Amino acid sequence: MSEALATRRLIVRLLAVVVGMFAFGFALVPIYDVMCQAFGINGKTAGAYQGGQVVDEQRQVRVQFLATNAADMVWEFRAKADDLVVHPGASNEMLFVAYNPTDKPMTAQAVPSVAPSKAAAFFHKTECFCFTQQVLQPGERIEMPVRFIVDRDLPADVKHLTLAYTLFDITAAQVSVAQTTP
Template sequence: MVTKSTRSARRLFVLAVAMFGFAFALVPLYDVFCEVTGINGKTDNQAAASSVGIDTERVVTVEFVAYTSPGMRWTFEPQINRIQVHPGETHTIHYLATNNARYDTIGQAVPSVSPGLAAQYFNKIECFCFNRQPLPRGEDASLPLIFYVDPELPDDINHLTLAYTLFDVTASVEE
């Protein structure tokens, strides 16, 4: 004979397992959702081909922002904060990174674009975010970004912000 408390304990156990499974599957599901809808500002981590044409009738403002994750002992900033571009026009800018830690570290930059729907129109031809960036202690590095804004960018979007967050991946490389 199964008592009420045993039945309740089984239900709670099944509920706990189901909640854990849902939480475990949430990140991949969110990534798929973002990829399908184009929201969240995620950009491809692959090099794009050069643009085919330039829309000289239109000007788009692109802002550059840089953050470091907590515990990351680097100074990380764009060398230019804002630029006016014609869609299709290729531009090169640089970010400056300085390792302020007392030891060699490796950084990895993760980009995002806002508004999120514009992410699919921001194309990186070459980007430091494609690779991990090893930097000896006390050293500086100029990190290049070559990009263009796709001429197919919707007409109601005239301002993009490209933000990079820099993470310390030294421990994950050493493992």
Template sequence: MTQSKRSNAGVVGWCLAGVIGMFGFGFAMVPLYEVFCEITGINGKTGARYESTVPLERDENRLVTIQFVAQNGKDMPWKFHPEVRSLEVHPGESIVMNYIAENPTDQAMVGQAVPSLSPSIGTQYFHKTECFCFTQQKLEAGERVEMPVVFIVDRDLPEHVSTLTLSYTLYDQKISVSTAEKVTKTNDNG
């Protein structure tokens, strides 16, 4: 083998190692990102599906304001808004709040909401027990639905936090109607 061929083989080897390394790093990013979001509360990673063995007790001496915000992602034509803009809640009580979605288009569409909570310290103390964000939502042309979120603000929320803002961004999932029908059947059965 000549010096030139060995040099080329070395470059090819380094390139292959780089591609394999980038591929592995891409796979590792998803779980690392999930852990990062759980720790920091970014991207709506709150205490989802809270289940407690301790009976809930309301803190009657304290009220926390929960603000509700809704927005659409790029190219999402649905009308999407909270039923109310804010509520005052006692920590420890279970609250049901609805978001309203309407598909004004002439075709069935599937959307999914991504939650976010601020300030980020609140993510440790805000527990969703039921949320439309856990599943994709299929709406027929012209259909309007109420989508509930059930949550509990933990009694251990630091005293200096008096307002939490729950925000949802609704995205078009751009999947076919037949896939959307399978999503609906799965959601109805599970």
């Protein structure tokens, strides 16, 4: 086999690997969504609620609230109650409490998740502390509301939802952005 033929085969193989890697990069998002749906993790909440204010008084859904800190977050973070029984279509509110026990200002961002994932599309947050970054001064404690509606179209077999928040310390990210801004 000639050296030119061997070089050409190598180039074709390398190009095939590059094309395969590029295709795999595009396939990651759908693969991730399928895996999340299959395992019931990382449920993304629905967008704005388009339904009217018709409340299904005949049906009750238990919404459980979980509050956890990311590994490097030192704040105290919790829901005011462990759960709430709601009627689909009704507007509801839960308060979360955050406390900065440190001696320096800190910035945090909450990331929500709804389980089971098939119910996430039926959970509408109308107001949430997770929409904005939270800045707490040393020793400051705040109550942060989340207002939500469980859609009347929630599948009948779903009787329990879990709204979980993970709180991340983004103070260092905020400082580096401020330093790079002219």
